[in-house]
Amino acid sequence: SISTSNDLTSAFYSLTNMKYNLCSVLSSSEAFQLSGGASFLPVFRSSMFLDTYKLRHGRRSAQQKQVEQSLKKRFDDAEASTSAGSTIADGWIDIYNFSRIRRTARRCTRVLADAEGSTNGSSSNEDESLQETVEESKKLLALQKELLTQVAERKKLITTLSQDLGNPKQQLKTLRESDINRSSLLQVGSEETKNGQGQNHQQGGDSSSSSLTSVRSGSPSKRSLGTVWPSPGTESGSSPPLPEKTASPPVVHSPVQTVSSIPVEASTLAPTVLPDVVSSPDHPINPWNNTAGAIEQNSKEPQKQVEQQDTRPKEVDSEHSNKAPPLAGPNVMNIIVVAAECAPWSKTGGLGDVAGALPKALARRGHRVMVVAPRYGIYKEAWETGIRKVYNVSGQDMEVGYFHVYVDEVDFVFIDSPLFHSWSNQIYGGSREDVLTRMVLLCKAAVEVPWHVPCGGVCYGDGNLVFVANDWHTALLPVYLQAYYHDNGLMPFARSILVIHNIAHQGRGPLADFNRLGLPDHYISKFQLYDPIGGEHMNVFMAGLLTAHRIVAVSHGYARECQTQEGGWGLDWVIRENSWKLRGVVNGIDDIEWNPELDAFLNNEGYTNYSLESFEVGKANCKAALQKELGLPIRADVPLLGFIGRLDYQKGVDIIAQAMPWMMDKDLQLVMLGSGRSDLENMLHSFEHQYQDKVRGWVGFSVKTAHRITAGVDILLMPSRFEPCGLNQLYAMRYGTVPVVHAVGGLRDTVHPFDPFTEQGLGWTFDKAEVSGLIHALGNAIWTFRDFKDSWRGIQKRGMSQNLSWDHAAQQYEEVLLAAKYQW
Numbered sequence: 167s168i169s170t171s172n173d174l175t176s177a178f179y180s181l182t183n184m185k186y187n188l189c190s191v192l193s194s195s196e197a198f199q200l201s202g203g204a205s206f207l208p209v210f211r212s213s214m215f216l217d218t219y220k221l222r223h224g225r226r227s228a229q230q231k232q233v234e235q236s237l238k239k240r241f242d243d244a245e246a247s248t249s250a251g252s253t254i255a256d257g258w259i260d261i262y263n264f265s266r267i268r269r270t271a272r273r274c275t276r277v278l279a280d281a282e283g284s285t286n287g288s289s290s291n292e293d294e295s296l297q298e299t300v301e302e303s304k305k306l307l308a309l310q311k312e313l314l315t316q317v318a319e320r321k322k323l324i325t326t327l328s329q330d331l332g333n334p335k336q337q338l339k340t341l342r343e344s345d346i347n348r349s350s351l352l353q354v355g356s357e358e359t360k361n362g363q364g365q366n367h368q369q370g371g372d373s374s375s376s377s378l379t380s381v382r383s384g385s386p387s388k389r390s391l392g393t394v395w396p397s398p399g400t401e402s403g404s405s406p407p408l409p410e411k412t413a414s415p416p417v418v419h420s421p422v423q424t425v426s427s428i429p430v431e432a433s434t435l436a437p438t439v440l441p442d443v444v445s446s447p448d449h450p451i452n453p454w455n456n457t458a459g460a461i462e463q464n465s466k467e468p469q470k471q472v473e474q475q476d477t478r479p480k481e482v483d484s485e486h487s488n489k490a491p492p493l494a495g496p497n498v499m500n501i502i503v504v505a506a507e508c509a510p511w512s513k514t515g516g517l518g519d520v521a522g523a524l525p526k527a528l529a530r531r532g533h534r535v536m537v538v539a540p541r542y543g544i545y546k547e548a549w550e551t552g553i554r555k556v557y558n559v560s561g562q563d564m565e566v567g568y569f570h571v572y573v574d575e576v577d578f579v580f581i582d583s584p585l586f587h588s589w590s591n592q593i594y595g596g597s598r599e600d601v602l603t604r605m606v607l608l609c610k611a612a613v614e615v616p617w618h619v620p621c622g623g624v625c626y627g628d629g630n631l632v633f634v635a636n637d638w639h640t641a642l643l644p645v646y647l648q649a650y651y652h653d654n655g656l657m658p659f660a661r662s663i664l665v666i667h668n669i670a671h672q673g674r675g676p677l678a679d680f681n682r683l684g685l686p687d688h689y690i691s692k693f694q695l696y697d698p699i700g701g702e703h704m705n706v707f708m709a710g711l712l713t714a715h716r717i718v719a720v721s722h723g724y725a726r727e728c729q730t731q732e733g734g735w736g737l738d739w740v741i742r743e744n745s746w747k748l749r750g751v752v753n754g755i756d757d758i759e760w761n762p763e764l765d766a767f768l769n770n771e772g773y774t775n776y777s778l779e780s781f782e783v784g785k786a787n788c789k790a791a792l793q794k795e796l797g798l799p800i801r802a803d804v805p806l807l808g809f810i811g812r813l814d815y816q817k818g819v820d821i822i823a824q825a826m827p828w829m830m831d832k833d834l835q836l837v838m839l840g841s842g843r844s845d846l847e848n849m850l851h852s853f854e855h856q857y858q859d860k861v862r863g864w865v866g867f868s869v870k871t872a873h874r875i876t877a878g879v880d881i882l883l884m885p886s887r888f889e890p891c892g893l894n895q896l897y898a899m900r901y902g903t904v905p906v907v908h909a910v911g912g913l914r915d916t917v918h919p920f921d922p923f924t925e926q927g928l929g930w931t932f933d934k935a936e937v938s939g940l941i942h943a944l945g946n947a948i949w950t951f952r953d954f955k956d957s958w959r960g961i962q963k964r965g966m967s968q969n970l971s972w973d974h975a976a977q978q979y980e981e982v983l984l985a986a987k988y989q990w
């Protein structure tokens with residue numbers, strides 16, 4: 167019996183050996199993985215590993231271990247080898263061996279059976295089984311032959327394709343240009359304006375600003391099941407879908423009323439029922455959310471778009487075909503980011519940038535991610551889902567619709583209401599009550615999105631779900647989640663995170679405003695705050711901070727500062743008391759949007775794209791083009807300074823104003839782009855007037871100009887009094903522009919001061935937001951620019967070489983989401 171078991175073991179090993187070889191044949195052909203064979207490979211792999219696992223966990227002799235190691239080595243060698251030739255030959259030998267091994271195995275089985283007194287097995291049976299083995303071996307040989315033919319064909323195909331594809335960077339650039347052209351069709355509302363004509367720019371959006379990197383409008387998201395619509399919530403393995411009654415909060419405090427035109431069952435569960443919505447240019451209907459007919463009718467266009475996009479996503483696609491596990495591993499979650507603005511559709515500042523970019527980075531890690539934002543204008547690529555809901559806000563019933571587009575693996579859902587349309591040029595415009603009403607509507611609609619809006623045919627549901635709310639505008643979301651759902655035993659696993667981008671704006675109002683929120687009376691304590699500045703008042707941010715499961719501040723420095731009296735704006739004690747759930751995560755930058763190599767605003771009118779290798783020439787071109795565009799003397803030797811940002815107390819524009827006489831005494835040029843407080847806007851005008859040959863003050867909101875200034879200037883000024891993170895200094899460094907900043911918040915975290923002795927550092931900093939500090943730092947920067955060219959180039963290079971992408975931040979966000987998930 168010992169010999170029998172040895173035979174079996176060796177048979178096992180030989181089988182494993184053969185699988186190794188088959189795997190090697192398959193994996194050595196990257197081409198094969200592009201074919202349907204990709205799904206075949208893991209089967210082999212997993213069965214092989216299963217065998218190895220069994221053997222590892224059984225008793226192993228030294229000889230067995232040796233065999234195992236040699237097998238492993240052969241496998242590794244085969245993997246490393248670019249030629250599949252030798253492995254294929256081994257495979258053939260093993261196929262031959264296979265029949266021998268099977269025979270041995272069967273003989274062993276019979277010996278065992280005999281030993282147990284079994285009567286099984288006669289000579290005729292033996293012949294039959296041998297015959298069977300031979301047949302099976304033949305089949306296997308045929309299969310392998312076919313695979314080899316496929317491998318050869320695919321290899322040929324790959325060679326042809328790679329010849330056709332040419333330079334991938336060029337492809338990316340071309341694609342981006344076409345993206346920009348397409349996104350310029352969006353036109354949310356206003357045009358870019360100069361010198362203050364037109365909109366109130368502080369709140370204005372600039373739809374032509376950015377690109378949609380890979381719009382797959384109307385196409386199902388990655389978990390799409392085509393036109394089959396399972397019940398909401400089932401996909402994520404979450405709680406069973408709530409019927410309309412249970413999905414709505416309890417009667418007394420319900421923000422939801424019965425659906426007006428389309429019952430939820432009809433719109434979300436039965437795709438064959440046409441929603442009562444007529445398609446119009448303003449209201450394109452998502453073909454995926456309608457009847458089969460509608461799908462057919464519209465299928466051409468999305469298909470075309472996918473084809474157009476095909477060049478860039480290819481890298482991603484090939485990654486998918488390799489079946490790489492998600493970076494998030496087993497921690498993959500459903501994430502819903504809710505924000506009042508989201509670039510490129512709506513943006514007044516950094517929040518829009520973050521809401522547009524962070525979700526994509528989270529999606530790249532494998533999470534299923536949705537962004538919910540108001541629909542301020544007509545976003546051409548977003549389809550109307552046909553879902554309509556009614557929410558009660560300040561005693562009034564308000565109907566909302568939901569629009570959807572899937573871009574870069576993120577579901578963007580826009581809440582549609584006349585309330586938002588009227589403020590397309592001033593997102594935060596109107597009276598305090600107006601803004602509050604809009605934000606209440608946004609949060610009430612957003613908290614129910616996972617139940618009502620089927621993205622790619624499948625609702626998110628509440629399983630494994632985290633909401634990420636941003637700033638006071640959406641700080642009500644954690645409160646609604648708690649009051650309407652958790653308190654009633656609903657959505658028990660859904661979690662919420664509140665991100666502090668700027669604690670200075672808190673949604674303060676008279677306590678009576680609490681009645682507008684539609685919350686149970688006892689919740690008033692979460693909103694009620696007394697402080698020497700505001701007196702007794704209602705504070706929306708405070709309620710969000712108290713209710714959210716976790717809090718994120720947008721830099722480590724800011725996480726500390728907002729706990730101090732100076733930095734907390736009256737909420738420092740709340741944050742201190744909740745510091746156990748606070749974490750600082752420094753923002754990243756969108757490496758496609760803000761990349762001097764790909765920047766579509768830098769490929770005409772004298773501007774040129776540039777990389778780390780070509781930045782000296784590229785930046786010189788951009789500087790000359792900017793000087794020309796602004797009507798300044800075109801001089802390479804003069805330091806050109808820039809400022810971009812909201813014109814308000816935070817950004818310290820007045821500190822630049824105080825330094826103006828000193829600066830104008832020097833041979834330098836200055837361009838300032840911003841909008842906001844009218845006195846500061848006027849100040850910009852008057853500077854331009856006063857110093858015609860040196861200063862330009864561009865009042866307005868222009869993303870194109872922001873990009874060009876970032877590329878064209880030598881030095882970016884950021885004398886912010888406080889800066890939670892700051893994105894402009896990150897963009898500047900990425901473009902080889904040297905930042906001079908007040909060392910505060912995120913600026914301190916990200917701009918390491920230049921040390922001339924060690925030739926390290928990224929820019930200049932000053933400790934106090936005072937004119938003397940700015941002058942001192944700026945003086946050193948200008949001196950280095952003029953007299954220490956090598957040091958200057960070193961600073962530029964170090965800035966450009968940093969990895970500032972969102973990927974690192976996304977990983978840290980993931981840790982926060984996970985902490986929230988397991989928090990009770």
Ligand SMILES: Nc1ncnc2c1ncn2[C@@H]1O[C@H](COP(=O)(O)OP(=O)(O)O[C@H]2O[C@H](CO)[C@@H](O)[C@H](O)[C@H]2O)[C@@H](O)[C@H]1O
Pocket residue numbers: 367514515516517519520667668720753810811812839840841866867868869872889890891892893894912
């Ligand atoms: N006139 C103009 N024309 C065109 N573009 C303009 C512009 N004025 C500003 N911008 C753009 O708006 C963005 C502003 O970014 P900031 O980081 O300064 O954000 P902001 O202070 O609004 O937001 C808050 O949130 C962000 C994100 O978390 C934090 O980085 C920041 O510290 C915090 O104050 C940049 O993309 C900038 O180019």
